[in-house]
Amino acid sequence: MGKKGTLYSIIALVTLALLLLIQYSKPKEINWFPSFVSQHKIPYGTYVLNDLMVQKYKENLKQVTRPPYEELQSHNDMQGTYFFVNDHVSFGEAELNSLLDWTSRGNTLFIASSSYDAELKDTLNFETSGLYADFGEDQKQVHKLLNPAFTDDGSHTFNKDNFATYFSELDTIHAKVIAQVDYTLAVDSLQQNHFNVIKQEFGQGQIILSAFPKAFTNYFILKDDNKDYTAGLLSYIDGGQPIYMDNHYKSGKSFYTSPMYIFLNTKEFKWAYYIALIGVLFYVLFEGKRKQRAIPVVVPLKNQTLAFTRTIADMYYEKGEQKSITEHKIAYFLEYIRSHYYLDTTNQDDVFFHNLAARTNHSTEEVKDLFTMMEKLKAQTDINNSDLITLNTRIEKFKLKADGKYP
Known part of the structure; x- marks a missing residue:
C-alpha cells in the first residue's frame, strides 16, 4: 500500500x-411506542399504574396473562372487575359472549381502548369517531371528568396526540357519560363536548368504556396533576372485590426471548457490538485480501471409453479383419440378450426363439431369420464389407424394434 x-x-x-x-x-432517544405493558417504564407503558394499584388494592389485584376466555372457563367463581387497557382490544365472538355473560352476573367490565369490535358496538348500541386538532400552533386535548362529586374542575391536558377518539353515538337511555374531551382553539375557549368515557348497566353488572387508554400510561399519570383524572376513572371500580388486570391484549411484549435485546437496548453493549462488527469487517477486507490465493481450476477427466472403442474398431476395419469384427459383433449381441432379457443363449432352439420374440416385439420367424444369418456368417471363412454392414443394420433394427422405436 x-x-x-x-x-x-x-x-x-x-x-x-x-x-x-x-x-x-x-x-x-425516548421510546414513544404505545406498549401498555405493566413492566415497561417507557412513556406509554403502564408500570406506574400497576405500581399504584398494587399499593391501593394490595391482594385484591390479580395479574392475568391468559386470554379472557381461558381464564373465565377455568375459574367459574370469578367475581369483581376485569380490567383491559391497550391501544386496541379485539375479542373473538365466543370470548366476547363469555365476558358479557360474566358481566351480567353482577361483575364489572372495564375496557380502555381507542377502538372497539363491531360486535361490542352492536351489543351496547354505540359508535366511535375521531376528533382532530385544528391548524393552530397551541393544540392540546382537554380531558374533563363530569361527575360533580370531584372537588377540582376535572380538567386535564394532554398535548401528545393531534387526534382523539370519542363516542359519536350512545344508548341515551342506558349509558351514562363520565368524561369528555375537546381541543382548545383559543385561551379559555373549548369546542362542543365530545364524550370519551361512558358507563352502562349490563344485566346485574356494569360496563365502563374509555376511548382514552393513554390516561393510564406512565407519561399521562406523572405529568402535572393528571393522576387525579386517572384516579377519578378508577374510582368507578369496586376496590373491595378482586380486580383482574389483563396482560394478554398488549401491543408490546412483556418479556423478550432474544438475548440480542440486552445488547441493543443497552447503550454500552450496543456500541460494543457495533465496534466488534466493524472490526470483523476490517479483518475480512485486509487479512482476507492478504492471504487468499486464487484456486486453480481442475478440469475433470474425460470419459475416453467411446473414443477407445471407435479406435479399435477402425483398426480392425482398416486391416480387413471383417471376420473378427463379425464374431465380436455376434458375441456382443448375445451378451445384450442375456443381460437385457435374461435368456440363456446356449441352446438356440425353437423355445429360445419363441421366448425372445415374445420379449422383443418380434415374430418368431424374424428372430429365427436373424440367428440363421448369424450362424451362416460364423461358418464363413471370408466375410466382405457388405455382409458386415448387413449384419450390423439388422442387429440395430432388432434393438430399436425391441425398444418400441422402430415399426
Missing part, C-alpha cells in the same frame, strides 16, 4: 471514530 493509501486509511479510521463518538454521546 502506497503513502496515499495509508493516508486515506488513517483519515477514514479517524472519521469513523469521530462518528462513533458523536453517536455515543447523543442522548438516548
Whole structure:
C-alpha cells in the first residue's frame, strides 16, 4: 500500500471514530411506542399504574396473562372487575359472549381502548369517531371528568396526540357519560363536548368504556396533576372485590426471548457490538485480501471409453479383419440378450426363439431369420464389407424394434 493509501486509511479510521463518538454521546432517544405493558417504564407503558394499584388494592389485584376466555372457563367463581387497557382490544365472538355473560352476573367490565369490535358496538348500541386538532400552533386535548362529586374542575391536558377518539353515538337511555374531551382553539375557549368515557348497566353488572387508554400510561399519570383524572376513572371500580388486570391484549411484549435485546437496548453493549462488527469487517477486507490465493481450476477427466472403442474398431476395419469384427459383433449381441432379457443363449432352439420374440416385439420367424444369418456368417471363412454392414443394420433394427422405436 502506497503513502496515499495509508493516508486515506488513517483519515477514514479517524472519521469513523469521530462518528462513533458523536453517536455515543447523543442522548438516548425516548421510546414513544404505545406498549401498555405493566413492566415497561417507557412513556406509554403502564408500570406506574400497576405500581399504584398494587399499593391501593394490595391482594385484591390479580395479574392475568391468559386470554379472557381461558381464564373465565377455568375459574367459574370469578367475581369483581376485569380490567383491559391497550391501544386496541379485539375479542373473538365466543370470548366476547363469555365476558358479557360474566358481566351480567353482577361483575364489572372495564375496557380502555381507542377502538372497539363491531360486535361490542352492536351489543351496547354505540359508535366511535375521531376528533382532530385544528391548524393552530397551541393544540392540546382537554380531558374533563363530569361527575360533580370531584372537588377540582376535572380538567386535564394532554398535548401528545393531534387526534382523539370519542363516542359519536350512545344508548341515551342506558349509558351514562363520565368524561369528555375537546381541543382548545383559543385561551379559555373549548369546542362542543365530545364524550370519551361512558358507563352502562349490563344485566346485574356494569360496563365502563374509555376511548382514552393513554390516561393510564406512565407519561399521562406523572405529568402535572393528571393522576387525579386517572384516579377519578378508577374510582368507578369496586376496590373491595378482586380486580383482574389483563396482560394478554398488549401491543408490546412483556418479556423478550432474544438475548440480542440486552445488547441493543443497552447503550454500552450496543456500541460494543457495533465496534466488534466493524472490526470483523476490517479483518475480512485486509487479512482476507492478504492471504487468499486464487484456486486453480481442475478440469475433470474425460470419459475416453467411446473414443477407445471407435479406435479399435477402425483398426480392425482398416486391416480387413471383417471376420473378427463379425464374431465380436455376434458375441456382443448375445451378451445384450442375456443381460437385457435374461435368456440363456446356449441352446438356440425353437423355445429360445419363441421366448425372445415374445420379449422383443418380434415374430418368431424374424428372430429365427436373424440367428440363421448369424450362424451362416460364423461358418464363413471370408466375410466382405457388405455382409458386415448387413449384419450390423439388422442387429440395430432388432434393438430399436425391441425398444418400441422402430415399426
